[in-house]
Amino acid sequence: MSEFLVELGEDQLQIQKWVHDFAEGVMRPAAHEWDEREETPWPIIEEAAKVGLYSFDFVAQAVADPTGLTLPIANEELAWGDAGIALAITGSSLGLSGIAATGTPEQLMEWGPQCFGTPEKIQLAAFCVSEADAGSDVSSLRTRATYDEAKDEWVINGTKSWITNGGIADVNVVVATVEPELGARGHASFVVPPGTPGLSAGQKYKKMGIRASHTGEVVLNDVRVPGRCLLGGKEKLDEKLARAREGKRSTSQAAMATFEASRPSVGAQALGIARAAYEYSLEYAKERKAFGRRIIENQGIAFKLADMKTRVDASRLLVWRAASMGAKRVPFGAGEGSMSKLYAGETAVWVTEQAIQIMGGYGYVREYPVERWHRDSKVYTIFEGTSEIQRLIIARAISGIRIL
Ligand SMILES: Cc1cc2nc3c(=O)[nH]c(=O)nc-3n(C[C@H](O)[C@H](O)[C@H](O)COP(=O)(O)OP(=O)(O)OC[C@H]3O[C@@H](n4cnc5c(N)ncnc54)[C@H](O)[C@@H]3O)c2cc1C
Numbered sequence: 001m002s003e004f005l006v007e008l009g010e011d012q013l014q015i016q017k018w019v020h021d022f023a024e025g026v027m028r029p030a031a032h033e034w035d036e037r038e039e040t041p042w043p044i045i046e047e048a049a050k051v052g053l054y055s056f057d058f059v060a061q062a063v064a065d066p067t068g069l070t071l072p073i074a075n076e077e078l079a080w081g082d083a084g085i086a087l088a089i090t091g092s093s094l095g096l097s098g099i100a101a102t103g104t105p106e107q108l109m110e111w112g113p114q115c116f117g118t119p120e121k122i123q124l125a126a127f128c129v130s131e132a133d134a135g136s137d138v139s140s141l142r143t144r145a146t147y148d149e150a151k152d153e154w155v156i157n158g159t160k161s162w163i164t165n166g167g168i169a170d171v172n173v174v175v176a177t178v179e180p181e182l183g184a185r186g187h188a189s190f191v192v193p194p195g196t197p198g199l200s201a202g203q204k205y206k207k208m209g210i211r212a213s214h215t216g217e218v219v220l221n222d223v224r225v226p227g228r229c230l231l232g233g234k235e236k237l238d239e240k241l242a243r244a245r246e247g248k249r250s251t252s253q254a255a256m257a258t259f260e261a262s263r264p265s266v267g268a269q270a271l272g273i274a275r276a277a278y279e280y281s282l283e284y285a286k287e288r289k290a291f292g293r294r295i296i297e298n299q300g301i302a303f304k305l306a307d308m309k310t311r312v313d314a315s316r317l318l319v320w321r322a323a324s325m326g327a328k329r330v331p332f333g334a335g336e337g338s339m340s341k342l343y344a345g346e347t348a349v350w351v352t353e354q355a356i357q358i359m360g361g362y363g364y365v366r367e368y369p370v371e372r373w374h375r376d377s378k379v380y381t382i383f384e385g386t387s388e389i390q391r392l393i394i395a396r397a398i399s400g401i402r403i404l
Pocket residue numbers: 094126127128129130132133134135136137161162163164165207210215379382383384385386387388389392404
């Protein structure tokens with residue numbers, strides 16, 4: 001590679017500024033309140049819907065960007081504003097990705113807009129995969145879908161844990177096993193339409209961070225959905241199951257395909273938190289005085305900031321590379337999607353901790369945002385595949401060996 005320069009286009013710069021203004025003007029001032037209340041920030045989602053930021057059209061437009069950069073740019077700015085509120089706004093997109101990953105274009109057009117509703121009637125979506133005994137090990141999930149041929153209906157039973165928007169979503173995308181003996185290759189995804197009987201909210205979790213984002217259990221008790229709610233359709237599922245029974249590799253595993261596609265966007269959110277903490281502590285270090293000089297004049301502080309900036313920029317490069325590859329359908333030969341999420345997630349945890357250290361006592365108290373950013377950052381090494389699982393994916397990709 002002789003030259004490497006990424007220049008954002010006019011449209012991307014406009015979107016970046018638009019989302020940044022929303023993050024700065026609407027999200028930042030509300031961040032502390034919603035973290036303390038630990039509730040879904042409906043007024044902010046409403047505001048985002050009003051301006052078109054919380055909408056199917058915006059996400060569809062961002063996904064359609066052939067460079068792939070619009071989505072990570074928007075995610076970075078949102079999380080720079082506040083990660084908890086950002087997830088309250090972007091959580092529905094995960095449900096949408098679940099539909100896009102395995103659904104037909106017709107299913108996407110039917111259910112995609114319903115994931116968001118309209119500014120007058122806002123709807124939420126959830127992507128329900130994890131279970132109490134199946135987080136990293138998705139192949140062991142127990143939620144079961146059985147086909148009632150006479151009625152052309154699927155009957156779903158099980159309980160999903162730690163679901164973003166779980167129990168408050170209108171559209172639920174549920175990954176269930178249709179043939180447990182096939183492990184992950186026996187999975188299928190279903191849309192459970194709004195108001196379907198049998199789907200109910202379990203417990204709401206109290207969390208360390210991203211507290212403005214609702215996380216809860218989803219209980220499915222004899223939930224019946226019409227045959228057309230099977231994403232990808234019955235024919236495709238039957239073909240996939242037949243291949244799996246013959247021991248052939250399946251081309252797509254529902255949950256994995258969704259997570260792989262959404263990883264750069266999740267990495268971009270972690271990057272947004274890290275950048276926020278870096279910028280804040282840089283300004284602080286230039287003003288705070290100790291021993292008669294600004295604390296940044298000490299190498300011990302200045303070098304921390306140099307490392308923070310380096311890691312923030314490295315995260316962005318990895319995120320943009322993965323997003324660009326995704327948009328151009330270049331396969332992730334070395335687990336580049338995982339690399340972006342792994343590095344940005346761990347960077348966010350590290351940078352926010354350094355920021356607390358730079359701010360001393362002010363970094364540790366709730367009056368300032370840095371302790372919240374640190375709490376918010378931690379989930380980025382856990383959800384959408386833990387750091388260990390990302391390393392596993394990268395290690396397998398680069399070695400071709402099934403590392404355990
Ligand atoms: C706030 C929040 C929101 C979430 N939102 C969603 C959502 O919307 N939808 C959804 O489906 N899920 C969601 N999750 C669930 C999340 O994806 C899981 O928590 C995550 O995948 C980890 O699973 P687990 O908690 O069962 O941990 P485990 O899988 O039990 O892992 C425990 C530890 O063991 C390590 N480990 C496991 N296997 C290996 C291995 N083979 N090699 C090395 N180390 C290993 C893990 O890395 C981890 O450190 C959310 C979780 C949180 C906290």
